Amino acid sequence: MGDNSVPRDPQLPTHWFNILHDRPHYVTSAVSRSRLAGDVKATGQGALLQQPLSLARQSINTDDRFIPIPDEVLDLYAQYRPTPLRRAVRLEERLGANCRIYYKYEGANLTGSHKLNTALAQAHYYARAGVKHLVTGTAAGQWGTALAYACQLMDLGCTVFMVRSTLRQKPIRGEMMRLFGAVVHESPSDLTEVGRRVLKEDPEATGTQSVANGEALELVEEDSESRFAVGSGENSVLLHQTVIGQEAISQLALMGEFPDCVIASMGAGSNFGGIALPFLGAAKDSGRSIRLVAVESAACPKLTRGRYMYDLSDALGTSPITKVYSLGSTYVPPPVYAGGLRHHSAGPLASAMHADGTLEPMDVDQLTSFRAGMLFCESEGILPAPESAHAVAGMIDVVSKHPRKDDPLVVLVNISGHGLLDLGAYSRFAAEEIEPVQVDEASLSKSLSALEEFNQSIMEPAATK
């Protein structure tokens, strides 16, 4: 550490925890894009690695259980980490359940969420590899904000395609990204072929993460100095988030605790993986058992109602074809305020955890989540992001079902971000204008059929193409 470095707290992890060492079968399963019929659109940068090798290798590393965090990233982590872990005593009293509730709070940094943990790491690796500009898609805006800030710190340009429905719900997110020097576009936009195609079909399209990512990928194809960065789903992203769980293990140990159950919301898996994966390793080391609960939006229930199949992750169709729990890349979830939970599929690692029974999925509708978020705010003095409010709702469900005759249940919930930029949504909740949005059954049925047809198609012998 240099003389000008921020002093590092002893509880700040110096390494990321790599679950692929313990469970190498979690390495992403994929099929060749050559199985796609017709024009595979694999030319240009789409066929090449978007990530620098240093970063990409992390996604398939099964050799190292711990991967060192670069000094530059550690110094930046030290500005806001370790993040607080507290016992929610007042919430316990309000619930009257037989439990001890702890929460880890990731909202106390400039950008307001856990996304900064991977944004700083990714910007570091891209900058060191000579990349000049990062382009991304963002749903709720937490990832876009974090990446914009990280790019500013690393002297990188940044362009963000933000899902239209969420950018209109909370324009201040876009303003934050612009404050950090990013160029922000509403997605779908007329800047790309993908966006124009969507707008032609439906000029009022609300947008999806899949379309925003597709627009970002299309933009980088036109500029050799730009690369696409992704805020969740990738194994390397989950790896970077493991600072959350590692800190929580140390912090709980100081109180003589180890949780029976760890709970987080599920978009593609980064905040869930970040808090859950280190506990999976610690449980293995100590011979304990642990429940890992992933709470998804009832409007986008990929784990509880999706299929474990091969799918694309972006609307441009240039991504690798990976095995994930998916509702189909054409599924358009109804707009909900938890924009970060609207991706049509879970990431490959979280999907593998569900497939082998390591993860326990639960879906929560947004009205229930806002009730839980407000209860948490009234009890603990923190307004959770709508995504995190889903985790709180899931936690309340878990503790309320715990028998009184048993020992108290010890639960840990990840509050992945604050909801101070979601006050409009909370105001609507207070005015009783929030509806319990469920899945769009017609859209889901159509999309799942398309997903099944896609899988049949790519499994046909190549000679028939």
Add this chain to the structure above:
Amino acid sequence: MPDQALLPLANDTPLLESGILDSLSLLRLVVFLEERFAIVMSDADLLPENFASVNTICAYLRAQESGKEVAHG
């Protein structure tokens, strides 16, 4: 990778344009080549001209072995 059903592959089959190599399979190929040939590849080596076909990959490896200049970005 479950996709081991062998596809017709000639030495000059275009690997990138056909989609046989995408970002994920390219990464796995890099790791395989590094282990098999005891080399360390860098971002500068990941150019389309080095991975266009089996022929160009062989040419890249031969150049690495003999210390010749290979295509760099």
